Amino acid sequence: MGKKKIVPLGPYHPLLEEPEFFKLYCDGEIVKDIVWETGYNHRGIEKICQTKTFEQVFYVVERICGICSTSHPFAYANAVESIPGVEIPLRAKYIRSIVGELERIHSHLLWVGLAGHFLGYNTVFMWAWKYREPILDMFEIITGNRNSYAMFTIGGVRRDISDEKANQLKKVLEDFLPKLDLLVGAVMDDPVLHARLKNVGTLTAEDIHDFGAVGPTARASGVDIDIRRDDPYAAYDLVDWNVIIAQAGDVFAKAEVRLLEMYESAKIIQQCIEALKKDNNDEIKVKVKDIPPGTGIGRAEAPRGEVFHYVKSDGGNSPVRHKIRAPSYTCIPTFRRSCVGGTISDAAICTAAVDPCYCCTERMAQVYDHSTGKKIMNAAELIKLSQAKTRELRKKVKL
Amino acid sequence: MGLKDKFFKKSLWLFHLSAGSCNNCDIEILDCLTPKFDVERFGMKLVGSVRHADVLLVTGIVTKKTKKRVLEIYEQAPKPIVVVAVGACPCTGGIFASSYNFAGPLDKVIPVDVYIPGCPPKPEAMLAGIVKFLNKK
Numbered sequence: 001m002g003k004k005k006i007v008p009l010g011p012y013h014p015l016l017e018e019p020e021f022f023k024l025y026c027d028g029e030i031v032k033d034i035v036w037e038t039g040y041n042h043r044g045i046e047k048i049c050q051t052k053t054f055e056q057v058f059y060v061v062e063r064i065c066g067i068c069s070t071s072h073p074f075a076y077a078n079a080v081e082s083i084p085g086v087e088i089p090l091r092a093k094y095i096r097s098i099v100g101e102l103e104r105i106h107s108h109l110l111w112v113g114l115a116g117h118f119l120g121y122n123t124v125f126m127w128a129w130k131y132r133e134p135i136l137d138m139f140e141i142i143t144g145n146r147n148s149y150a151m152f153t154i155g156g157v158r159r160d161i162s163d164e165k166a167n168q169l170k171k172v173l174e175d176f177l178p179k180l181d182l183l184v185g186a187v188m189d190d191p192v193l194h195a196r197l198k199n200v201g202t203l204t205a206e207d208i209h210d211f212g213a214v215g216p217t218a219r220a221s222g223v224d225i226d227i228r229r230d231d232p233y234a235a236y237d238l239v240d241w242n243v244i245i246a247q248a249g250d251v252f253a254k255a256e257v258r259l260l261e262m263y264e265s266a267k268i269i270q271q272c273i274e275a276l277k278k279d280n281n282d283e284i285k286v287k288v289k290d291i292p293p294g295t296g297i298g299r300a301e302a303p304r305g306e307v308f309h310y311v312k313s314d315g316g317n318s319p320v321r322h323k324i325r326a327p328s329y330t331c332i333p334t335f336r337r338s339c340v341g342g343t344i345s346d347a348a349i350c351t352a353a354v355d356p357c358y359c360c361t362e363r364m365a366q367v368y369d370h371s372t373g374k375k376i377m378n379a380a381e382l383i384k385l386s387q388a389k390t391r392e393l394r395k396k397v398k399l
Numbered sequence: 400m401g402l403k404d405k406f407f408k409k410s411l412w413l414f415h416l417s418a419g420s421c422n423n424c425d426i427e428i429l430d431c432l433t434p435k436f437d438v439e440r441f442g443m444k445l446v447g448s449v450r451h452a453d454v455l456l457v458t459g460i461v462t463k464k465t466k467k468r469v470l471e472i473y474e475q476a477p478k479p480i481v482v483v484a485v486g487a488c489p490c491t492g493g494i495f496a497s498s499y500n501f502a503g504p505l506d507k508v509i510p511v512d513v514y515i516p517g518c519p520p521k522p523e524a525m526l527a528g529i530v531k532f533l534n535k536k
Contacts (some may be wrong), residue, residue: 019468041465048495065422066519069423
């Protein structure tokens, strides 16, 4: 056995968009262990949410992550609306689903592009991002912004999609699907990508259950979960679509699931557009006067997996507690199974394969004394505690 | 012609530093490099190390943990360097100004040359900001 070497990845690495820090413990070329250091991107969003009104929280949770900027408001809306038990208008349901699925397409294209870039296929990067542009332009037409759409509100949506815009959206999708065929063909039929991605970073169904991973990461390992089908919200139970599942669990399977999911998203949007055109009712929002005391739980399927929001209300105009769990929080620990045992050169694509989003995941930990409620943790104090325990044990063992 | 003009006349190399952002500005910066906006035709490109860069693009609020790193990276940068605050967060703190982990706007930490407000600013706005700076000198 050679000596273990530490290879640091981050926090400011040219490959990474966000500040994150991994330590790879290596023996020669082989990764033996991986440690993740967090906290660079922590912004204290849950605390900020408690100082805003229920309506304003939408614009805060939207900025948890710029890529999933519909998924968080989606889950939050589900949570808040479950407290008074509001049923939103049918038209709002379809509009919410359209925005959610457009986001899935743009996020998956972004991932395919970045994965191509990590592997040295810059052509895939440029192609995928080029095809993403019409989708972003469509977002600008529908919601008024390329990212951070500010589309949702309590009891419905803020903007209607007129027939004219719906036709434009239909046209964009018609143009997009042949390009997607081309992209899928380029990725799935490439012998180099097969050799590079198959049997790399494999996660079995058991690993997924151990870590509680969600979303495309779980579906690529044969675990059949999707919140859109299992706990339907918005218009997902009113349209016809399939959950995409692959069995292999390697990076290639994850790419396959994401690529094929884009077809399903396009299918959902097309059906929603047809339904919007038939629907003559113009109501897009119901008025919610106030939020009664109680707790609400909201779930939504983000491009990366299940987003979970918990909101507690005391009858005032802002939440007294807001808890957020983003999908990357359970997906990132799977690196300990997918990266360990592989080579360093595979570590980048294995970490990228779950589409990790660090700004969703960042949090802080503090230890409180149960009896007095006082904060007791800092590094020096923990070391003190640890040393005290050793001293006690030493007395017992009498060495 | 001053020293700065001489250095910034030709292709600018960019270094992207995410202090504590929500990814929005970061993907919009990457968007500038991809076919639609394509700043690479002007010789602008992202570089891996700040030691090669002419422009330092900072996104996101400066958190207490990243403050030290931001200072470290600014010290490593070759001078003169143009520091661009991309988005509302480095300019003022934006929606996160009341956060307990906020270590102050970027210009309280390092000197800033260009402010590009917006949440997130469009790629056109980022290009316009840099062009304005180059013309103003």
